[in-house]
Amino acid sequence: MTLSYLLHSDGVERGTGQYDLSHLAARSAWHAIFDDLPLLENRLADESSELLRRFRRHCFDSGRSLSWSRHAAFFDWLKSIDCPHVADAGIVSQFMVAIANAWASDHTVDMRASHCVVVHPACQHAIGAQRALNFADKVRVVKLAVAVPSELAIGLNNTFGIARSRSWSVGAFGPVA
Amino acid sequence: MSRIEIGANITRASQLGEIGRMLEEGTIDFVEILLDNFLSCDPVSIRRALRTDNIGFHIMRSRFLERDEGELRELGHRISAFIQEIGPRYVSDHLAVFSSDGQLMPMIGEIDYDAADAVLERCRRWQGILGCELLLENFPSQFEGAAQIDFFQALTGQSMLGLLFDISNAEVAAGNGGPDIAAWSERIRHVRHFHVGGFSAGETSGILIDSHDRPLRPSTKQAVIKALNWSESPIRTLTVEYDHDIDYHGWTRDIREIREGLPK
Numbered sequence: 150m151t152l153s154y155l156l157h158s159d160g161v162e163r164g165t166g167q168y169d170l171s172h173l174a175a176r177s178a179w180h181a182i183f184d185d186l187p188l189l190e191n192r193l194a195d196e197s198s199e200l201l202r203r204f205r206r207h208c209f210d211s212g213r214s215l216s217w218s219r220h221a222a223f224f225d226w227l228k229s230i231d232c233p234h235v236a237d238a239g240i241v242s243q244f245m246v247a248i249a250n251a252w253a254s255d256h257t258v259d260m261r262a263s264h265c266v267v268v269h270p271a272c273q274h275a276i277g278a279q280r281a282l283n284f285a286d287k288v289r290v291v292k293l294a295v296a297v298p299s300e301l302a303i304g305l306n307n308t309f310g311i312a313r314s315r316s317w318s319v320g321a322f323g324p325v326a
Numbered sequence: 327m328s329r330i331e332i333g334a335n336i337t338r339a340s341q342l343g344e345i346g347r348m349l350e351e352g353t354i355d356f357v358e359i360l361l362d363n364f365l366s367c368d369p370v371s372i373r374r375a376l377r378t379d380n381i382g383f384h385i386m387r388s389r390f391l392e393r394d395e396g397e398l399r400e401l402g403h404r405i406s407a408f409i410q411e412i413g414p415r416y417v418s419d420h421l422a423v424f425s426s427d428g429q430l431m432p433m434i435g436e437i438d439y440d441a442a443d444a445v446l447e448r449c450r451r452w453q454g455i456l457g458c459e460l461l462l463e464n465f466p467s468q469f470e471g472a473a474q475i476d477f478f479q480a481l482t483g484q485s486m487l488g489l490l491f492d493i494s495n496a497e498v499a500a501g502n503g504g505p506d507i508a509a510w511s512e513r514i515r516h517v518r519h520f521h522v523g524g525f526s527a528g529e530t531s532g533i534l535i536d537s538h539d540r541p542l543r544p545s546t547k548q549a550v551i552k553a554l555n556w557s558e559s560p561i562r563t564l565t566v567e568y569d570h571d572i573d574y575h576g577w578t579r580d581i582r583e584i585r586e587g588l589p590k
Contacts, residue, residue, distance in 0.1 A: 152435040155435060156429055165529055165530075166469065166528060166533035169530055169533050172529075174432045177432040197508070205401055215430055216430055216433075256389070260366075260401065281339060283367055283374075284339065284368075284375040286367070312558060325465065
């Protein structure tokens with residue numbers, strides 16, 4: 150049985166179990182994107198759900214998977230539809246936080262790394278995240294005055310880069326083998 | 327002499343205070359850790375933070391049916407370090423689909439039981455990588471229902487894998503048109519570890535959804551007593567799960583009511 154109704158709800162008939170599950174999945178996807186983007190959500194107001202519906206449909210049609218790097222994909226798509234908010238420095242900074250936080254919260258990727266730094270070519274600062282190193286710790290996200298050299302960052306999309314490492318030391322950043 | 331231990335699940339560090347209190351006050355006997363969310367931690371720090379050795383491990387997003395072999399081995403190696411350090415009561419995982427045509431879904435879906443041989447092979451491999459008995463949880467079936475019970479018979483019979491019986495998942499499956507929970511009674515005679523959680527109903531269809539966002543229904547508490555009695559295992563554990571919109575007062579009340587209803 151196809152599970153595509155969990156990826157988009159277009160055409161799913163109201164009153165069916167698939168409809169309710171598709172809406173639950175949409176709600177989950179909304180939180181996965183917008184919980185770390187309060188500025189953008191505020192600017193979009195009532196449009197956020199419809200915009201996300203279009204983005205998820207675009208991802209489904211283009212075979213794009215929404216993993217921990219989902220915010221970078223969302224940013225690219227917003228640029229492609231000429232969304233004016235992506236030029237806002239505050240919103241770009243929140244995208245960097247969202248990317249760093251999503252990476253640090255997904256412990257099943259890049260398991261040998263504990264730190265990441267997210268960079269953006271137009272930003273004077275970088276955003277760093279540290280995964281929880283002890284059971285009682287939470288993910289730590291910080292603004293870094295000095296970005297890692299951009300050549301050490303792996304391009305996440307056309308805009309953001311990310312570098313991953315085992316420590317905060319700038320010299321340590323680079324691909325984790 | 328039989329004993330039933332009751333535990334609560336911890337999914338994030340911010341719950342540590344409340345879970346610690348439940349342990350101290352004797353509301354719970356053990357803690358089940360959603361290990362995915364703590365894999366970057368030093369395994370030694372778990373015992374230090376929880377101040378108990380009575381711990382179970384639950385895994386949600388190993389995606390062992392889908393994940394690339396190399397990645398799965400790396401993940402298994404990491405999990406094994408926790409198993410070695412903590413010596414958990416059990417290690418359990420989800421038998422579920424996480425992607426559709428290669429695209430990750432925001433919610434899990436039920437596997438295709440017609441592909442049982444391939445699924446069983448992947449289960450055996452994942453168990454081999456982890457190097458310990460692997461328990462797999464029954465799914466809160468939305469549309470499939472009956473096929474699952476036969477599948478678990480094959481799984482536990484041929485593969486030396488175990489079943490972690492989620493009582494409310496069986497109740498959800500029954501409510502969604504699947505067989506009554508009593509259809510599991512023979513299958514769980516040797517089951518030692520159980521789960522139970524709250525569930526909700528879909529807004530337009532009434533489909534039951536394993537949401538873990540509310541207290542248990544009275545019918546679920548009755549099902550707990552039934553299911554625990556079907557098991558002949560001398561020592562059984564029951565984890566009462568709560569993942570979202572947690573009401574600690576309601577959670578504690580549920581656990582106390584279940585404990586009071588258990589055979590003395």
